Amino acid sequence: MASPNVLLLGAPGAGKGTQSARISEQFDVEHVTTGDALRANKGMDISHLDTEYDTPGEYMDQGELVPDEVVNEIVKTALQEADGYVLDGYPRNLDQAEYLDEITDLDAVLLLDVGTEELLRRLTGRRVDPETGDTYHTEFDMPDDEEVRERLVQREDDTEETARERLSVFEENTQPVVDHFETEGTLVRIDGEQSPDEVWADVEAAIENAV
Numbered sequence: 550m551a552s553p554n555v556l557l558l559g560a561p562g563a564g565k566g567t568q569s570a571r572i573s574e575q576f577d578v579e580h581v582t583t584g585d586a587l588r589a590n591k592g593m594d595i596s597h598l599d600t601e602y603d604t605p606g607e608y609m610d611q612g613e614l615v616p617d618e619v620v621n622e623i624v625k626t627a628l629q630e631a632d633g634y635v636l637d638g639y640p641r642n643l644d645q646a647e648y649l650d651e652i653t654d655l656d657a658v659l660l661l662d663v664g665t666e667e668l669l670r671r672l673t674g675r676r677v678d679p680e681t682g683d684t685y686h687t688e689f690d691m692p693d694d695e696e697v698r699e700r701l702v703q704r705e706d707d708t709e710e711t712a713r714e715r716l717s718v719f720e721e722n723t724q725p726v727v728d729h730f731e732t733e734g735t736l737v738r739i740d741g742e743q744s745p746d747e748v749w750a751d752v753e754a755a756i757e758n759a760v
Contacts, residue, residue, distance in 0.1 A: 552578050552633025553760045554653060558727060559661030560719045561712075562671040563741045568661065568752050569637045575753065578633035583620060583641075586627040593626070595619055617644060625652045643725040657759040658730045659752060661741035665716060672712040676701035 553576055559565045573580040591606030598618050602608055605623060608615045624639050640646040649655075663671075674687040679702055685691055692698055705711060730736040737755045741748055 551760060552576065553656040553756055554578075554628075554633060555635040555756055556649075556655050556658045556730075557635055557637050557661070558659065558723070558730075558736075559741060560663065560668055560723075561715050562668040563661040563663045564745065564748060565637050565661060567745055568748060569635045571749050572635040572752065572756065576633065576635075576756065578635055579627075579631035581624070581627045581631060581634045581636050581639075583624065583638045586623045587615060587620070590623050590626065593623065595622060598622065617642070621645065621648050624649075628653050640726050642722045643729055646726045646729045655735065657737065657756050658735045659755055660727060660730075660736055660738050661748065662738045663741040667742055668716055669709060669712055672707055672715070673703075673709050675704065675707045677704055 555572055555576075555578070557565050557569055557572070569580050569582075572578065587605055587609065591609060592604050594603065595605065596603040600616055600619060602611075605615055605619055608619065620639065624636075628634060628636070636649075640649050670688070671686070674689070676685045676687060676691075677683070678685070678692075678697055679700065683692075685701060692701075706715065727736065737759075739748060739751045739755065743751070
């Protein structure tokens with residue numbers, strides 16, 4: 550089987566990280582995320598784009614949002630260097646989706662479909678060990694060590710208010726992306742409320758059917 554080009558869509562908390570890792574391992578493709586791609590290309594020369602700064606790193610160092618045209622350039626580079634990939638975290642808006650159509654051929658576009666209340670349950674239940682950075686969940690995955698359990702903290706962006714805001718922003722920006730690929734007839738909806746193994750079975754089958 551040729552190395553597939555897969556786009557994985559889903560809201561925060563939908564399980565993209567888990568499923569992307571399995572896709573990458575099973576199909577031997579690169580896991581491309583915008584965050585990783587930006588960090589790996591902080592020094593890229595983008596002076597030809599006529600933007601405020603000449604490298605992505607300068608935006609990041611200033612704490613400024615990296616413009617779409619810079620993100621586009623970095624994603625394009627990452628995809629061109631990959632022999633098959635699973636793309637996660639991009640496109641975040643319709644303009645990026647249309648640009649993605651221009652620079653690559655997607656074999657499968659998968660949406661991990663999870664309801665708002667379930668997403669909130671997942672996001673607000675996350676806890677972090679401040680000493681190790683390990684992540685746990687109050688319902689699904691708590692450490693056995695009582696000492697570790699007692700020092701777990703909830704990150705500020707995992708409170709219900711912040712989680713609802715994140716989901717609202719995702720819905721506003723990314724629903725047009727979902728609509729775009731649905732109109733193209735390439736989108737496959739995966740029931741993301743199943744167990745991770747059941748979700749994986751559907752993801753794997755959808756990719757195998759597409760290539």
